[in-house]
Amino acid sequence: MHLVWLRNDIRLDDNPALYQAAKSCNKAVTQQKMCAVYIATPKQWQIHDEAPAKLGLRSQALNDVRKNLGALGIPLYILETPKYAGIPALLQKFCDEHEVTDCWWNEEIPIDEKERDKAVAAHLQHHAVTTHECKSNRIVNHTLLNQQESPYKVFTPWYKSWVKHLALNIDLPHAKPDAVGKALKVDSSPIVLPGSDDFRSDLWPAAEKDALQRLETFVFEREQSYMQHRDIPSLNGTSTISPYLASGMISSRRCLAMIMQACGEQGRDWQGDDWLRELAWREFYYYLMQCFPKLCRNRAFKPETENLQWEKSAKALAAWQQGNTGFPIVDAGMRQLNQTGWMHNRLRMVTASFLTKLLLIDWREGERYFMQHLIDGDFASNNGGWQWSASTGCDASPWFRIFNPYSQSQKFDPEGKFIKKFVPELKDLNAKDIHNPPSKVRQHLKYPEPVVDYKFARERVLARFKELK
Numbered sequence: 460m461h462l463v464w465l466r467n468d469i470r471l472d473d474n475p476a477l478y479q480a481a482k483s484c485n486k487a488v489t490q491q492k493m494c495a496v497y498i499a500t501p502k503q504w505q506i507h508d509e510a511p512a513k514l515g516l517r518s519q520a521l522n523d524v525r526k527n528l529g530a531l532g533i534p535l536y537i538l539e540t541p542k543y544a545g546i547p548a549l550l551q552k553f554c555d556e557h558e559v560t561d562c563w564w565n566e567e568i569p570i571d572e573k574e575r576d577k578a579v580a581a582h583l584q585h586h587a588v589t590t591h592e593c594k595s596n597r598i599v600n601h602t603l604l605n606q607q608e609s610p611y612k613v614f615t616p617w618y619k620s621w622v623k624h625l626a627l628n629i630d631l632p633h634a635k636p637d638a639v640g641k642a643l644k645v646d647s648s649p650i651v652l653p654g655s656d657d658f659r660s661d662l663w664p665a666a667e668k669d670a671l672q673r674l675e676t677f678v679f680e681r682e683q684s685y686m687q688h689r690d691i692p693s694l695n696g697t698s699t700i701s702p703y704l705a706s707g708m709i710s711s712r713r714c715l716a717m718i719m720q721a722c723g724e725q726g727r728d729w730q731g732d733d734w735l736r737e738l739a740w741r742e743f744y745y746y747l748m749q750c751f752p753k754l755c756r757n758r759a760f761k762p763e764t765e766n767l768q769w770e771k772s773a774k775a776l777a778a779w780q781q782g783n784t785g786f787p788i789v790d791a792g793m794r795q796l797n798q799t800g801w802m803h804n805r806l807r808m809v810t811a812s813f814l815t816k817l818l819l820i821d822w823r824e825g826e827r828y829f830m831q832h833l834i835d836g837d838f839a840s841n842n843g844g845w846q847w848s849a850s851t852g853c854d855a856s857p858w859f860r861i862f863n864p865y866s867q868s869q870k871f872d873p874e875g876k877f878i879k880k881f882v883p884e885l886k887d888l889n890a891k892d893i894h895n896p897p898s899k900v901r902q903h904l905k906y907p908e909p910v911v912d913y914k915f916a917r918e919r920v921l922a923r924f925k926e927l928k
């Protein structure tokens with residue numbers, strides 16, 4: 460019996476471990492059987508701040524995958540143990556009971572997952588189960604180094620080298636695996652993972668085919684207007700596939716393959732594709748996590764910023780979390796997160812800059828809150844995004860880049876369309892007042908005064924960063 464252990468790769472399409480395991484089963488002289496497991500680890504998820512909405516999406520994705528695997532003759536079992544530490548013994552027991560000879564999985568980069576897999580491999584091998592780790596959910600798995608043979612620390616030079624490497628080493632996605640047996644009658648009782656909650660299934664339908672369909676529609680029909688619309692939160696200008704990538708319902712290699720196909724059909728050069736560059740940010744943050752494992756341990760990328768003196772204000776933090784800062788664009792972003800489990804990228808930058816620069820609250824507080832609420836929470840991208848915003852990370856720009864929430868609002872939501880959707884108490888304001896309503900209007904509408912004075916806050920953070928020098 461061959462076993463596939465599904466983790467952050469809940470899909471049939473381009474799933475290297477699943478594909479290789481099925482191929483091995485079908486190649487054997489007497490066809491071998493195959494099964495799959497998914498292991499819920501509720502305590503570990505709590506420690507990792509996994510959001511209930513993300514676990515809700517994942518539960519439904521597992522229902523879909525169970526059905527699709529069943530059609531190929533592969534049963535899916537759901538196991539549970541509180542933490543990663545319990546997995547080696549749990550898997551070994553499962554392997555004994557099911558006479559498993561081979562266990563397959565896809566690589567994961569963060570340190571806890573790496574240590575978990577090392578322990579599982581050692582334990583299973585000791586009990587005569589052969590383990591196979593396949594290459595992961597990234598487009599390029601090779602660790603690129605600069606001319607000094609060191610890891611890159613800045614995105615643009617890394618990206619140039621990444622595209623160059625990619626052009627010479629294209630790793631095409633795997634197809635769906637072949638059936639290994641007759642279709643099975645699949646249990647129809649719903650899988651509900653511990654800690655999961657309702658999520659906006661109207662915004663993110665949870666079947667793999669829906670995820671692939673969204674990707675295809677975006678790449679072939681909407682991508683051409685991406686650069687024009689991507690920064691306007693009131694428009695549906697981005698792909699919104701991040702929840703699917705974060706739970707591994709689609710692979711980034713499949714995204715690349717579609718980009719290449721669309722570019723081929725439209726006579727464009729895929730190497731210059733703008734959306735590919737965005738996907739590459741996700742890869743870059745995983746690359747950094749791999750090269751600098753301290754990032755998995757809550758450490759700042761730039762060591763000198765560990766000495767920055769942060770403010771501690773439970774009141775200001777709560778105002779930010781609840782979307783009651785009195786800065787309409789910040790509040791709209793935070794309320795979008797609280798209501799939908801997702802936030803537009805421009806607003807992630809605005810709200811993160813607001814927390815870390817203007818409220819001067821430690822980026823780790825924001826990172827945790829985002830992770831606890833995002834349906835697309837992704838350790839590497841979230842950590843990278845927060846450290847970039849706080850100027851503790853890999854950003855090439857200097858620390859005095861401070862987003863002005865008023866001008867960001869005027870530039871990217873000029874008529875306040877987005878603000879009005881998520882801060883409805885301001886819905887009748889004109890385009891002049893909406894970005895910073897006059898005090899009298901605030902009082903009348905019961906909308907809070909700004910939680911901090913912008914000019915004062917800007918000077919304060921500049922002084923704090925200067926102290927580090």
Ligand SMILES: Cc1cc2nc3c(=O)[nH]c(=O)nc-3n(C[C@H](O)[C@H](O)[C@H](O)COP(=O)(O)OP(=O)(O)OC[C@H]3O[C@@H](n4cnc5c(N)ncnc54)[C@H](O)[C@@H]3O)c2cc1C
Pocket residue numbers: 689697698699700701702704705737738739740741742744802803804805807808811829833835836837838840841842843844845848
């Ligand atoms: C403070 C902060 C926190 C963030 N936290 C997360 C997170 O937890 N999970 C997450 O997937 N993204 C995160 N991002 C990155 C980005 O905001 C989202 O990936 C993007 O908004 C998702 O929407 P989309 O799928 O429509 O993106 P598109 O613009 O269509 O981009 C396509 C894909 O490329 C990747 N991508 C795009 N921009 C980035 C970026 N700046 N960094 C990393 N990957 C990127 C994502 O996988 C995204 O789905 C964060 C950014 C910031 C500033």
